[in-house]
Amino acid sequence: MTASSLAGLLTLTPIDVTADPATANSPAGARPAPAVFYRAVIDPVFTIGPKVHGGTLQMLSAHAAVEALAATRDDVADVADVAGAHDLVPVATSSSFLSAPDPGEVTLAVTIRKAGRRVSVVDVDVEQNGRTQVSSSITVSSPDPRGGSYTGDLALRALATEPDSGAVEVRNSPIGEVMHLHDALELWVDSTSIPFARGETGEPVTRLWTRPRDADPDTAFAILAGDISMPVVMNIGRFGWAPTMQLTTYVRRLPAPGWLRIQASSSEIGDGWFEEDHLIIDSLGEVVAQSRQLALLPQ
Structure with a gap:
């Protein structure tokens, strides 16, 4: 290996x-x-x-x-x-x-x-x-077992369990020239959630699918996936290096085999900083990880 x-x-x-x-x-x-x-x-x-x-x-x-x-x-x-x-x-x-x-x-x-x-x-x-x-x-x-006491109404569950016909593979996109992880994992983006790719702006919310190339996802991979999205501020026209200063990731339970679905979003974008959250669910729709990072806004 x-x-x-x-x-x-x-x-x-x-x-x-x-x-x-x-x-x-x-x-x-x-x-x-x-x-x-x-x-x-x-x-x-x-x-x-x-x-x-x-x-x-x-x-x-x-x-x-x-x-x-x-x-x-x-x-x-x-x-x-x-x-x-x-x-x-x-x-x-x-x-x-x-x-x-x-x-x-x-x-x-x-x-x-x-x-x-x-x-x-x-x-x-x-x-x-x-x-x-x-x-x-x-x-x-110990992680939580499958099936918790309460789960909110997760819009991410409406996303197909695997990349659909309109998905964009990062490997074959301009982002793939900067993000090199595609040799170790598969990463596809919901095209409707990246308006910047069409020269437009929109909400700072991006949806993705990912899985390892040589195995099923595990808790280690779920942690990596908690920082897998391109900066969501690209959707509001802010491009460039967005260095992460602090990142916290929670693993909630072991992921089921198959694709992980991810929603990356921000609720507060300032003049110098922004926060970015990742919600990660598995092929069965269960929450497997959550993350939040504080990053510098691209200048």
Whole structure:
């Protein structure tokens, strides 16, 4: 499996920073124990322009948190009784983007803040060239089962369960020249939700379909999908780089096989900032993830 696939990207190599010259600048001594360090390689596929895609970095950080918790469960008294640590998922991931890393090798520095029987909290820093690029706090627990106590009237359920005849494949669009993830996943856009493509303006709401190319969607992919849309402010005529400053993603339940449907929207666009929300439902119409990010408005 290559690093250009999702499975390849999520292949983590445990490292000892005290013995590895390549990570000598990692401030391991400043972190409270228990800490775990991994090395990962991010393929250029997972980039927007020249920089690594934010949802990819959040997915990788959340994956490292669960891996580290499972790897240390025999050494951490509070989590020793947790059955099946790998059945736990990152139910909430909150990431601050300090800088934009380049594709290539990164170090993930993982600190377990709380290892509980039901809820654990793990911090993960993505480091490159001796600098922290992304800092995340991840809450790890059990996801909701299918079928909740209440679900609102979701307009997104009216969208076809897979791309229809009017859908636009990102791979074959001008956006595909900047968003390179299409080699690892399929991404189609509801053409009626991108008026900017017709030289028009409209509501900052975009609807999409996505799924991995080599597997069914899982919770890791749902996190990546929480940052998969082009900036919705393009619908009001604001084009250009819209760097994410903060992104929080909730995983609600395990997705069913098939396509994920996504609605990206904004309810408040200021002069300098805008928020963008992603609602993600699976092929059965159940909510599998929700995200909100704060980003700089393109200038």
